[in-house]
Amino acid sequence: MDVFERAFHQTAWGPFGIPIILRAPDARKTEVMLVRVGSSLLTGPVEFITIAQLKQTANETPREAFFYAQLQDCSEKKTKSGSPYLELTLADATSNFSLKVWSNHSQFAELSELPSGSCVRAEGRWSQNQYGIDGADWQMRGLNDSETEDFLRGDPATARKQQQDWDHIVNSCAALTDPRLHALANKFLEDFGERFRRAAAARRNHHARRGGLVEHVSQMMRTASAICDAYPDLNEDLLLSGVLFHDCGKLWENNYPETGFAQNLNLHGEMMGHIPLGIELVNKLWRDLSGSSRASAWATLSPPSDLVRIHLLHLIASHHGTREFGSPTLPSTPEAFALHYIDNLDAKYEMLTMAYEANNELAPGILARQFPLPANPISPLPSFEPSR
Incomplete structure (x- = not known):
């Protein structure tokens, strides 16, 4: 650390009794960062679990x-008798939940001062009742820089799946044969790939998680190729490009910050x-490419470049299928109809998956409704397996 850095750093004791660095790059901003972690809090081996699990x-x-x-939020509330308690909103790449911290908990004071955005390890004995997740004998500690970096990638299973899905998207774009769509898709991945990999496919209904848009687009590409x-x-290059770009506006509408699991609202979205x-x-991407050296060879291509662009824009504009669901125009081409139904199928399939994993069973084989599905989900029929 040089003289300038030392002049703007100081060490203090913060939440969990661990040192924090107060870094003030300028007079307007102070950043709090946890820098040391403790050891295991329970005796004996303890299993790792995601919030969804x-x-x-x-x-x-x-x-x-x-x-x-x-930590997405920490709200101080009071019971009916006037006793204070905290309600923490905790999130990872898979889900989130609220945890109540009663005033007699050993970390009540520390947690009440913990800044939103802090990354923690929570360890204890967890149960669930009609009011949600509850914990006993639990403690939290802050994550160090290395742990935080790993955590933000998601749990190992989610990280592996999203990496496989991303690779499939990249390979599918590389295989496009129309040079205009090939250039457009790859410029999009080059310019906005990191933002794409953080975005969700929705706010809550399906793939509503960090990296969910990559999962959604990748599966839609597999379905499009099969169809x-x-x-x-069907024009496969056009359909695959439509899949890639149909929700590209969600890079702003449903985007996650580089270091968080809460979708940020913004004016554009x-x-x-x-x-x-x-x-x-x-x-914008098309205009940028039109001014490049490679675009000069596109003048003689068939179909004409501007017709390709209009067909791709039509897929984006019509993919919701109806005006009441937000599309400014209705599907008018084979690829537009295909894209609409592929999108709807993947969204509905994800909703059913969510219901099968988490919803209460109201009667044998009948689950509580999963919004916005129109009816109670029914357990699927197992595939027939012939006797050996």
Whole structure:
């Protein structure tokens, strides 16, 4: 650390009794960063679990486990008798939940001062009742820089899946044969790849998690390729490009920060919506490419470049299928209809998956409704397995 850095750093004791660095790069901002962690809090080995797994498997019998989470919010409230308690909103790449911290908890004071955005390890005995997740004998500690970096990538299973999905998107774009769509897709990945990998596909209904848009687009690409095998007259390059770009406006509407698991609202997303933003982004990328050296060879290509652009924009504009669901125009081409149904299928399939994993069973094989599905989900029929 040089003289300038030392002049703007000081060490103090912060939440969890661990040292924090107060870094003031200028007079307007102070950043709090946890820098040291403790050891295991329970005796003996404790299993790692994601928040989604905790919500899916916890019941009235306490389960010893630890999970990593980011503090999204800490609200101080009062019971009916006037006793204070904290309500923490904790999130990871898979889900989130609220945890109540009663005033007699040993870390009540420290947690009340913990800044939003802090990353922690929570370890204890976890159960679930009608009011949600509850903990006993639990403690938290801050994550160091290395742990935080790993945590923000998501749990290992999610990180592996999203990396595989990302690789599939990259390979699918590299295989596009139309040079205009190939250049457009790869410029998009080069310019906005990191933002793409953080975005969600929705606020809550499906793939509503960090990296969820990558999962959604990748699966839609697999489905699109399969449908093109069944309907060979479909323009596969156009359909795959439509899949890639149909929700590209959600890079602003449903984006996550570089270091967080809470979607940030912004004026572009709120005032424009992802369909107009997607149309504007594709037009901007197309204009940029039109001024490049490679575009001179496109003048003689068939179909004409501007017709290709208009067809791609139509896919973005019409992919919701109806005006009441937000599309400014209705599907008018085979690829537009295909994209709409592929998008709807993947979204609905994800909603059913969420219901099967988490919803209460109202009667044998009948689950509580998963919004916005129109009816109670029914357990699927297992595939027939012939006897050996």
